[in-house]
Amino acid sequence: MLKSLMDILYPRRCAICGEIVSTRGAFACPDCKDKLTKINEPRCKKCSKPIESEEKEYCHDCEKKHFHYIKGFSMWVYDSNMKKSISDFKFHGRREYGDFYVHEVINRYKNEILNIKPDALIPIPIHRTKKVQRGYNQAEILAKGIGKELGIPVLANLLIRDKKTLPQKQLNDKERLKNLEKAFSFSNEVGETNRNILRKVILVDDIYTTGSTIEACTNILLCNKIEEVYFISICIGKGY
Numbered sequence: 658m659l660k661s662l663m664d665i666l667y668p669r670r671c672a673i674c675g676e677i678v679s680t681r682g683a684f685a686c687p688d689c690k691d692k693l694t695k696i697n698e699p700r701c702k703k704c705s706k707p708i709e710s711e712e713k714e715y716c717h718d719c720e721k722k723h724f725h726y727i728k729g730f731s732m733w734v735y736d737s738n739m740k741k742s743i744s745d746f747k748f749h750g751r752r753e754y755g756d757f758y759v760h761e762v763i764n765r766y767k768n769e770i771l772n773i774k775p776d777a778l779i780p781i782p783i784h785r786t787k788k789v790q791r792g793y794n795q796a797e798i799l800a801k802g803i804g805k806e807l808g809i810p811v812l813a814n815l816l817i818r819d820k821k822t823l824p825q826k827q828l829n830d831k832e833r834l835k836n837l838e839k840a841f842s843f844s845n846e847v848g849e850t851n852r853n854i855l856r857k858v859i860l861v862d863d864i865y866t867t868g869s870t871i872e873a874c875t876n877i878l879l880c881n882k883i884e885e886v887y888f889i890s891i892c893i894g895k896g897y
Contacts, residue, residue, distance in 0.1 A: 669683075669684065669753070670751070670753075671684075671685045671686045671689050672684055672685045672742055672746075672751070672753075672754040672756075672757035672758070673685050673686065673689035673690070673692070673693065673738055673739075673741070673742050674686060674689050675741075675745060675751075684756055684757035684760055685757050689738070692738050693733050693734075693736075693738055693739065694733055694734040694736055695732065695733055695734075695765075696731050696732060696733065696734065696893065698711070699711040699713070701714070701715050701716035701718075701719050702714050702715060702728070703715055703716075703719040703724060703728060703729070704716060704718065704719055704724070704728075704729045704731075704865065704868060704893070705728075705729050705730055705731040705865075705893060706718065706719075706731075706865075706893050706894070706895070707734060707893075707895060718867060718868060719868075722868070722872075724868055724871075724872050724875070725872065725875045725876055725879060725886070726860070726871060726872070726875045726886045726887060726888055727885050727886060727887050728887055728888075729865065729871070729887065729888040729889070729890065730766050730769060730770075730887075730888070730889050730890075731865055731889075731890045731891070731892060731893035732758070732761055732762055732765060732890075732891050732892065733891065733892050733893075734892065734893065734894075734895060735864055735866070735892035735893060735894045735895070739891075739892045742754060743863055743864060743891065743892060746758075746795055746863070747791065747795045747863065748791070750791075750792070752792075752793055752795070752798055755795070755798040755799055755802055756802065758799060758802075758863075758891045759799060759802030759803055759806065762799075762803060762889060762891070763803065763806050763807070766889065767807065770803070770807060770809075770859065770889070771807060773857060773859065773887055774857065775809055775857050775858055775859045775887070776810070776851075776854050776855050776856055776857055776858060777809065777810045777811065777812045777815070777851070777854075777855060777858050777859075778800040778803060778804050778809050778810070778811045778812070778858070778859050778860075778861050779800070779811075779812055779815050779816060779858050779859065779860050779861065779874070779878070780794060780796035780797040780799065780800040780801075780811070780813055780860075780861045780862070781796045781816070781860060781861065781862040781870060781871075781874060782794065782796075782813075782814075782816050782817055782818040782841070783795075783796070783818055784818045784819075784820070784821040785818070786821060787821070794813070795863050796861050796862050796863060797811075797813045799861050799862075799863065799889075799891065800813070800861040801813075803861065803889070809859075812847060812851060812858075814844055814847050815843065815844055815847045815848060815851075816841055816842070816843065816844070816874055816877065816878075817841065817842045817843070817844055818840060818841060819839065819840060819841065819842050820839055820840040820841075837869055837870060837873045840873060841873055841874055841877050842877065843877050843878070843880075843881045848881055852882070855882075855883055856883070856884045856885065857883075857884060857885040857886075857887070858878060858883055858885075858886055858887070859886075859887045859888060859889055860874055860875070860878075860886060860887070860888040860889070861888070861889050861890075862888065862889075862890050862891075863890065863891050863892065864890060864891065864892045864893070864894070865888070865890040865892070865893045865894070866893075866894040867894075871888050871890075874886075875888075
């Protein structure tokens with residue numbers, strides 16, 4: 658009864674267009690969902706980015722770089738529809754959109770995630786000033802949602818964002834790497850508490866573009882005795 662009352666007082670809005678969803682219990686309008694471009698084959702076997710040729714195994718980015726994570730999984734192409742959705746999720750208080758993203762990730766990648774047998778999910782951290790401004794870390798919402806559904810612990814404070822960096826979307830490939838220098842650190846306190854149970858982890862973020870952020874966090878984890886790192890992102894860019 659309480660849920661029904663809340664639905665009447667605060668009807669759920671579509672996580673894509675932002676309008677009230679007419680279908681009871683849905684997270685998005687069916688027509689809006691159909692507009693999203695899911696990541697299907699052929700895709701890069703490393704990062705999950707779409708590739709044009711079925712004869713290729715890796716995207717241009719993964720062919721020219723040596724990423725240290727094992728593999729990544731992404732849901733949708735980062736097109737105009739998802740740009741609006743993610744922007745509202747991150748910057749305009751639509752944290753409930755996380756329910757839609759988590760629901761879709763579970764439906765698509767539940768078996769893949771469970772087959773990895775991760776010891777924990779690690780959300781990509783944001784700087785404390787950004788968290789104060791937004792009121793939340795969008796990656797932490799995603800990680801906790803996935804973790805709750807699949808019974809996987811979430812270590813939200815294992816990685817720390819020490820440096821307030823420029824938005825990555827404004828930078829080219831080399832500038833992104835330089836921008837992330839010394840941006841992250843490892844929490845020895847959280848690490849020591851969980852040292853005996855951490856071997857494989859999955860990083861969680863909203864957008865994967867060139868992989869610079871995931872790679873920076875992967876390297877820190879590997880330097881602190883994590884053996885295998887994977888990632889999940891909601892969207893992935895076509896470019897590099």
